Amino acid sequence: MLKSIQEWVVLFIIVSLLVLVGNWIGYEVMPLAALPGLLVLVGLGLIGLIIHKALPFKKIPSVAYIGILGFIITIPGMPFQEKIVEWTAQVNLLAIATPILAYAGISIGRSWTDFAKLGWKTIIIGMCVLIGSYLGSAIIAEIILRIQGVI
Template identity: 75%
Template sequence: MLKNIQEWILLFIIVSVMVAVGNWIGYEVMPLEALPGILALVGISLVGLILHRVNPYKGIPSIAYIGILAFIVTIPGVPGAEQIVEWTSKVNLLAIATPILAYAGISIGRSWADFAKLGWKTIIVGMFVLLGTYLGSAVIAEILLRMQGII
């Protein structure tokens, strides 16, 4: 279990940095301003994953534990709920979704260790593929929106 927690923490650190940068660039929220919200989300997620792991009944997915825990800690009247809501309101949803979706794509290969074994060249190629996909989508969207007169 300790190895799983270490992997989760490493993953959360990587995703947190990506969320902070995305939140800063896309939504002009300074990383230090968003840090308490990011840490709150990481803490809730980590506790939810641990609860899922220690529960002998595996019929409930870990996302359910995370969601229920997040719901409980933000109920009005729960000590600290207002503070958690204030902190997390500084973290934009799309800044969170982007690295999570990127990780979902990588997790198809099962683990970061396996991904790292592919070598640094694979990471660079992957970054160019993602960049090209993003830029291509942006150009197509720009052209279509201009043709429709929306922008």
């Protein structure tokens, strides 16, 4: 289990650095302002993964433990609840999702070498898919917002 924890910590450090940069560039939140909230989120993730690994109930996903822990520590009246909510509010959801989804996409191939073997054509196809998804979502959002009279 120690090896798994070490791997998780390394992964959390890499993702955290990317989240801090993305939060800073995309949402103009200074890294030092977002750091306490990010540390809380990383701590929750790490504790949830450790609980999942330690308990014999393997049918319950680790994200359930993480969600329950997050829910518990933010219940009004819990110690430090207000501070935790204040800190985590500085970390934008999309700044978190971007590096995690990038890692998930790459890990589908199981390794960077497998990803590299797919070739440059795969990168172009992936970019076209992403651009198409973005444009499709933007067009749908534009239509819906115009129908609702928001814009």
